[in-house]
Amino acid sequence: MVTHLPPAHDWPALEPGWVWLCGAGPGDPGLLTLHALNALRQADVVIYDALVEPAILDWAPQAERIHAGKRGGKPSPRQRDISLRLVELARAGKRVLRLKGGDPFVFGRGGEEAQTLISHGIPVRIVPGITAGIGGLAYAGIPVTHRDTNQSVTFVTGHDQTGETPGSLDWGAIARASGTIVIYMGMKHLARITAGLIEGGRDPGEPCAVVTDAATPRQRVLETRLGRMVDDVAESGLEPPAILCIGRVTLLRQVLDWQALAAGAAPRDLDPLGRRSASESA
Numbered sequence: 001m002v003t004h005l006p007p008a009h010d011w012p013a014l015e016p017g018w019v020w021l022c023g024a025g026p027g028d029p030g031l032l033t034l035h036a037l038n039a040l041r042q043a044d045v046v047i048y049d050a051l052v053e054p055a056i057l058d059w060a061p062q063a064e065r066i067h068a069g070k071r072g073g074k075p076s077p078r079q080r081d082i083s084l085r086l087v088e089l090a091r092a093g094k095r096v097l098r099l100k101g102g103d104p105f106v107f108g109r110g111g112e113e114a115q116t117l118i119s120h121g122i123p124v125r126i127v128p129g130i131t132a133g134i135g136g137l138a139y140a141g142i143p144v145t146h147r148d149t150n151q152s153v154t155f156v157t158g159h160d161q162t163g164e165t166p167g168s169l170d171w172g173a174i175a176r177a178s179g180t181i182v183i184y185m186g187m188k189h190l191a192r193i194t195a196g197l198i199e200g201g202r203d204p205g206e207p208c209a210v211v212t213d214a215a216t217p218r219q220r221v222l223e224t225r226l227g228r229m230v231d232d233v234a235e236s237g238l239e240p241p242a243i244l245c246i247g248r249v250t251l252l253r254q255v256l257d258w259q260a261l262a263a264g265a266a267p268r269d270l271d272p273l274g275r276r277s278a279s280e281s282a
């Protein structure tokens, strides 16, 4: 167990009556920030979400644990209850750590919780985390950008507050916007999402990946094509939580699957984008 934080830094105290909203990263406890670890070491109470990897809570053995387990897409009548519980605990003089998967401000309702706290006069600190749409993909060997494929990335949620595909999203515009599209909570409406992207102009043959339980020992990765994604996901039996990545960056997994390399596998293709042959012929 990590017992000390690095020296030569003025680590902030989590004071009684404060709430720190911290990101826990996508899974691997090693992806916590030092500020999150500092919070875990001081908290009286940790209110955590379903996607926080349980081993992370072992770093706060002194703290009371409260599971606020909502899972994506479902209506969330309890969101207000969770926020008010945070207010109540802070007013009771507790050092409160609100621990959320990934980054608290990325599709994580951290903004809403912080608003409620601040409007009730509760002092807060925000501790960003590594979001699943970047760190989770990196654990699958997929960089969200690469100079040869894309100059921009689009992050999208596949659910709105009601659990439906966000009606306000213009899938045609999303399809045209960037070389890489990263979709959170996309499994429930996968058929509508992929159809929308293809109608919007994306090539059904475009390489894609689905990464479930990224950065955990349960991580699974499916490499597929946009037009086959729905069938391949059904056949694979993959279940949420999942990050969908659409774009040629997913081909890079053939060389960058560092977990497979560490386990002794050889790279499947050292040049999956065909970059060397392109530059040789140029």
Ligand SMILES: C[S@@+](CC[C@H](N)C(=O)[O-])C[C@H]1O[C@@H](n2cnc3c(N)ncnc32)[C@H](O)[C@@H]1O
Pocket (backbone or CB within 6 Å): 026, 027, 051, 072, 100, 101, 102, 103, 104, 105, 106, 107, 108, 130, 131, 132, 133, 136, 183, 184, 185, 186, 211, 212, 213, 214, 215, 216, 240, 241, 242, 243
């Ligand atoms: C409510 S959102 C929270 C996102 C989180 N705040 C973040 O920054 O990663 C939950 C969704 O994030 C994605 N997600 C979070 N952790 C994941 C993981 N370890 N593996 C795959 N997807 C993950 C899934 O799409 C899941 O349905």
